[in-house]
Amino acid sequence: MMVRIEPVTRIEGHMAITLVIEKNKVRNVQVNIIEPPRLFEKFMEGKPVEEAIRIAERICGICYVAHGLASVKALENAWDISPPETAIKLRRLLHAGGYIHSHMLHLAFLALPDILCPGEGVVGLAKKYPQLCKKAIFIRKFGQEVTEVIGGRPIHPSSIVPGGMSKPLSAEAREFLLKKGKEVLKTAIELVDFIFDLYEKYELLNVYPEDPTYYMGLVRNSFHETYDAKLHIMNPEGEIVDVFDGSRYVDCIAEDALPYSFVKHPYLRINGEKYRVGTLARINLAEKFGTPIADKYLAKLRSIIGRPSHNVGAYNLARAVELIASIEKALELLEDNQILSKDIRAQVKPKAGVGVGVVEAPRGVLIHHYEVDDEGVIKRVNLIVATQQNIPSLEKELFQVANNLLSKGVELSRIGQKLETIVRAYDPCISCATHLVKLKIMNDKE
Amino acid sequence: MKEFKPTIIAFLCRWSAYGVADVAGISKTSYPSNIRIIKVPCSGRVSPLHILQAFNNGADGVLIFGCLEGGCHYIDGNLRAIHRVKQLKEMLNIMGLNSDRLEMYLVGSCNLNKLVNYMKEFTERIRKLGPNPLKLKEG
Amino acid sequence: MKKIAIISLMSDGGCHIAFLDIHEELLQLLNQVNLAHSYMTVDRKDIPYDIDIALIEGGVRTTHDIELLKEARSKAKILVAMGSCACFGGIPGLSNLYDLTLSLNYVYRETPTTIKGVIPHENVPTVIRVAPISRYVKVDFQIPGCPPESKEIKDALVSLLKGEIPSQPTKTVCDECKLGPPKKKPKRLRRIYEPPEPNTCLLEQGYFCMGSVTRAGCGAKCPHAGIPCDGCRGPAPKALDQGASILNALITLAYENIKEFSLKRHSAYFYRYSFASSIIEDLIRKRLVEKK
Numbered sequence: 001m002m003v004r005i006e007p008v009t010r011i012e013g014h015m016a017i018t019l020v021i022e023k024n025k026v027r028n029v030q031v032n033i034i035e036p037p038r039l040f041e042k043f044m045e046g047k048p049v050e051e052a053i054r055i056a057e058r059i060c061g062i063c064y065v066a067h068g069l070a071s072v073k074a075l076e077n078a079w080d081i082s083p084p085e086t087a088i089k090l091r092r093l094l095h096a097g098g099y100i101h102s103h104m105l106h107l108a109f110l111a112l113p114d115i116l117c118p119g120e121g122v123v124g125l126a127k128k129y130p131q132l133c134k135k136a137i138f139i140r141k142f143g144q145e146v147t148e149v150i151g152g153r154p155i156h157p158s159s160i161v162p163g164g165m166s167k168p169l170s171a172e173a174r175e176f177l178l179k180k181g182k183e184v185l186k187t188a189i190e191l192v193d194f195i196f197d198l199y200e201k202y203e204l205l206n207v208y209p210e211d212p213t214y215y216m217g218l219v220r221n222s223f224h225e226t227y228d229a230k231l232h233i234m235n236p237e238g239e240i241v242d243v244f245d246g247s248r249y250v251d252c253i254a255e256d257a258l259p260y261s262f263v264k265h266p267y268l269r270i271n272g273e274k275y276r277v278g279t280l281a282r283i284n285l286a287e288k289f290g291t292p293i294a295d296k297y298l299a300k301l302r303s304i305i306g307r308p309s310h311n312v313g314a315y316n317l318a319r320a321v322e323l324i325a326s327i328e329k330a331l332e333l334l335e336d337n338q339i340l341s342k343d344i345r346a347q348v349k350p351k352a353g354v355g356v357g358v359v360e361a362p363r364g365v366l367i368h369h370y371e372v373d374d375e376g377v378i379k380r381v382n383l384i385v386a387t388q389q390n391i392p393s394l395e396k397e398l399f400q401v402a403n404n405l406l407s408k409g410v411e412l413s414r415i416g417q418k419l420e421t422i423v424r425a426y427d428p429c430i431s432c433a434t435h436l437v438k439l440k441i442m443n444d445k446e
Numbered sequence: 447m448k449e450f451k452p453t454i455i456a457f458l459c460r461w462s463a464y465g466v467a468d469v470a471g472i473s474k475t476s477y478p479s480n481i482r483i484i485k486v487p488c489s490g491r492v493s494p495l496h497i498l499q500a501f502n503n504g505a506d507g508v509l510i511f512g513c514l515e516g517g518c519h520y521i522d523g524n525l526r527a528i529h530r531v532k533q534l535k536e537m538l539n540i541m542g543l544n545s546d547r548l549e550m551y552l553v554g555s556c557n558l559n560k561l562v563n564y565m566k567e568f569t570e571r572i573r574k575l576g577p578n579p580l581k582l583k584e585g
Numbered sequence: 586m587k588k589i590a591i592i593s594l595m596s597d598g599g600c601h602i603a604f605l606d607i608h609e610e611l612l613q614l615l616n617q618v619n620l621a622h623s624y625m626t627v628d629r630k631d632i633p634y635d636i637d638i639a640l641i642e643g644g645v646r647t648t649h650d651i652e653l654l655k656e657a658r659s660k661a662k663i664l665v666a667m668g669s670c671a672c673f674g675g676i677p678g679l680s681n682l683y684d685l686t687l688s689l690n691y692v693y694r695e696t697p698t699t700i701k702g703v704i705p706h707e708n709v710p711t712v713i714r715v716a717p718i719s720r721y722v723k724v725d726f727q728i729p730g731c732p733p734e735s736k737e738i739k740d741a742l743v744s745l746l747k748g749e750i751p752s753q754p755t756k757t758v759c760d761e762c763k764l765g766p767p768k769k770k771p772k773r774l775r776r777i778y779e780p781p782e783p784n785t786c787l788l789e790q791g792y793f794c795m796g797s798v799t800r801a802g803c804g805a806k807c808p809h810a811g812i813p814c815d816g817c818r819g820p821a822p823k824a825l826d827q828g829a830s831i832l833n834a835l836i837t838l839a840y841e842n843i844k845e846f847s848l849k850r851h852s853a854y855f856y857r858y859s860f861a862s863s864i865i866e867d868l869i870r871k872r873l874v875e876k877k
Contacts, residue, residue: 004708018708032708036595036646038677038715041696042688047853050778054815055857058676058731061599105605109626122626126615133612141608152810154606155599155732156817159810162778166811249698256701257693260708264699348778369697376776382696429598490837495829498864502871529840533832541865542872580871 003412015428017419018260019402026406029399031391033263041381049075049350049372050162052381056368057156059385060429062105065098065147066361066386067368068160069227074368075162077247078355079376081348086341087164090150092227093333094157095359097146099226099326100184102362103279103319104143106427107195108136111316114421115198132194135187139323142177142184146330149173163346169339178334185293185327192297192320199317205305208313208425209397212236214268214275215308216389217285218360224286224325226360232285233268233275238308240285242270246358249367253384265392266384274392277364278426279318284308291332294325312397312425319427322362350376361386363429387429397422452572454481455500456509456565459489461519462555463511469558477562478569481509489513489550490523497534501543504581507572510550511561517554524552544575587637587746590622591667592657594650595677595715596643600668601625603732604640607739614739618746636661638745640728640738644670644717644861646677649710651721658722663745666724667738669731671717673819674861676731678715681861681869682852685712714870715861726751729800731817731858737802757821758796758814762805765789765796771839777812787813788838793854798824798831817858826864828855 003019015035020028040059044052056071057064069091076083083091109122112132117124126133144154150169151157159166199205213236220229231249233242244252255264267274275281284307288295298321305314333339352374358367364386371380398419405415458464464485470477486492489512500508510531512524528550535545551564591601605611605625620626621633632653639661645651658664669675680688689712694702718724728741744751759765767789775781775791787794787808795816796808807814816827824830832855835846856863 016708030708034647034649034709036643036650036710037689037692037712038595038646039680039683039688039692040677042683042691043677043680045683048776050776051853055676055679055853058597058599061597061602061732064597064599105602109605113628119628121623121628123615123620126612130612134609137608137611141606144606144608152812153806154735155603158807158812158815161812166780253698254700255696255698257699257703257705259703259706262705262709264693266698345780350778376778382698384698493829493833495826495833495864498826498829498868502864502867526837526840529836529844529846530833533836533846537865541868543868580868 015423017398017423021406024406026399026403029395029402030260031395031398033261033391035262037262041383044378044381047378049078049370049376049378052370052378053160054156054158059383061155062102062429063098063361063363063366063386064156065094065151066359066366068157069095070357070359070361070366070368072160072162073228073357073359074355074370075357076355077357078353078370078372079162079348079351080353081163081346083164083346084341084343086168086338087344087346088227089333089336089339090165090169090344091160093330093339094147094150094160095227096326096330096333097143097150099362100143100323100330101140101147102143103323103326104136104140107191107316107319107323108133108140110424110427112195114424115202115204132191135191139184139188139191139327142180142327145180146177149177161345163348164344166345168342168344171340174334174340178331181327181331181334185324185331188324188327189293192324195320196297196300196317199313205311205313208311208422209401210310211312211393211397211400212310213393214241214273215281215284216275216277216365217281218358218365219285222287224282224289228359231358231365234281234285234308236308236310238284246367247356249356249358249369249384253367255384261391263388263391266389267392274396275389276393277386277389278315279322279362280309280315281364282360283318283321289321289325289328291325291328294321294328297321297324312422315425315427350374363387363427364389385429387426390426390428394423394426450573450577451480452506452569452577453504454507454509454569454572455484455505456481456511457484457486457489457492457496458511459513459524460485460487462513462517463553463561465555466553466558466561470562477565480569481565488518488520488523489527490518490520492527492530494530494534494537497530497548498537501538501547501578501580504578506575506578506581507547507549507568509565509568511564512550512552514552514554543578543580546571547575547578586617586619588619588621588633588635589638589640589742590632590636590657590661591620591624591640591642592622592632592653593624594641594643594653594671594718595646596668596670598625598642599732600642600671600738603668603730603735604738606735610739614742632656632660634660638663638665638742640665640667640742641671641718642667644674644677644715645713645721646715647710647712654718654721663725664722665741665745666718666727668733669729669817669819669858672719672727672729672862673859674715674717674866675858678859678861678866679853679857681714681866685714717862719862729819730803733818734803754801755822756801758799758801758803758805758808758818761801761803762786762796762808762814764808767838770842772842774843774845781811791839791843793831793851795827795831795854797821797834798827815854815857819859827859828852828863828865831855
């Protein structure tokens, strides 16, 4: 018997889950990413590489800042450009704005409704918890305001250019963001406390599977880092087993294409093992954030889940702590007077070359790899996108949980709901993980 | 086999070629009847979109007649037209249409014979190329 | 209460985020309408019946998209194309310049990190040429932009809910821009890695600014940030084909100094958002049929 589960759970599109069940055992699980493949890696060929920045942002309507930054970093790597310090600070600030909007979106619109008003989504949350919604919107709006001020637009910013940024930060805008940011931090602390309390009250961590995997992420001098550092790999026992520069990623990461999914499955070349990225990976890998309030919450989180933690449910708690860290980092950058400098653009000269740009998108490691000719026109592109790196683990976890529940005699529709909560924890990009799983039972002929 | 009569759209500048063609009626020289004439104030008025639309609607060939160099009533409309035609020819190649299906000629305001000869030559060229392969098809 | 649905096809989700970016006003809106389907915020997964307004985000890229689209059209009184992908095909339309089989082959078999390569074909829909939704269903209203302004989406919804046709800007981005109009002819082509002169029209400086052929409504944010307009709001009302229009304008302005304008080489500038709805796309589709 084949059971087809179609949540409109999206990873830049739609996902379905197909379970093959025989004799009351799950024989196979397929995570079918049926998202329409737009094939950016092909149609970016032949384009002037500086145009890739704005084109690549359209890969994702949530983590567009991360794509823009990874793209410009790949370009600057190929052309040997070092942007001025203030430009880097502005980019980091932009990145923080992206994290605030993305993490708040997930926590408020996707995770919370499933705990507080299952089946009712944001509509239910708005009715039953309007004050909570207002707070979440207040926080998320700040993220978008940062992006609009630094990036020129709240969605798909245009100010990221080769060599730096195209416009400086004005003193008025900085005052506005700084003042607002302090209020936002206070509100975020309230919200994060609320989330931690909910997890404790409903013992939510017990609801999720444990899956000991490898982890990959950026770490800078043992600190949590999202813009620029070497990639670290941690094994399931918590030991760092490799540290490498992003430009060598092809030696470390491989992908297999699958007949049943539009997204390829990555794995580590050294041992063929799957690995996870994202909020949980980052807090496993880094010692601390380097910002006081987030570090306090990190310590609290570690006292609950340990280090490394393999619990899928911990992704959300890690996400909440990262939200605090992003706001603190934004305030730190805004308070630095150098952020107002007008020296934000280095000289640029195109040449032939290969460049790799690596950043941490909110959902995980993001890699852009461009080969360009001597006019600076793209010859070849490769992309490793954050969410795809978590799919192999997701599949295995779904298999485990489905079998477990089936053997306990749990009814199929309840199993579907359970599987959905696991998908949701990863916050697959554009996660519509709030959707209740719709089960379609296909008979053997299909 | 029925003989192929090419449908050709010809844009004629009113300051030179159009006036000349007008005269054709009075003198006994005729231009080929398959040529559909569109009068434009200047060959520079013809945009890439007009040319593409002509082919999209099934024209087998497109002709543009403008004034001689230095003779444009609007100074350099004809020179712009020459550039547009050059770009469009390149574009037609990419779309699988033979770029010889598009042509531009510069003619003075007196030479009826020359105009008619161009038209006859072009018609013959298109007849040899055959009908527009995109006529009346939709994907 | 009127029933609204937001349905997504081939999209990045940015238009949905633009909708959510009405921020506090979202809470008010949720009290006034029945948001019956919205893949990011509402749990219902199948498309409900008797929809008053359906907002379609994204263009068509697979056979599954066509099915969803037709289902939405049959169940909705008013169908709105939201965002440049739905209206014109969007940036993914650039994929139509490349052979689809070769593209699938590259992405699923030939990238530097792909070891086991196979083109997906099991339990997944068929991939087809990118198209705006108007190629398959009747569209009642378009909200262009990549993404559209949040206020624009909300205002359009409010008008449609009252039974009125929303107003739409009829001018161009050029009209909204403080830097223009161009006072001189451009002398050479410039790419955006070169910093511009401040307070001077970007087109005049030789950048590929699409402002003159792009629909107004964004306040010319990008030129004001120092970057030429890339045409994300699609063609202005009088520019029937965005790429052909800008090519025409550039040749007119600059043919003496710049000889290298070419639709082929510069399609990423001229047709970035509207290739799938261009006249060239029509011609290519005819050609593909003819080849068969």
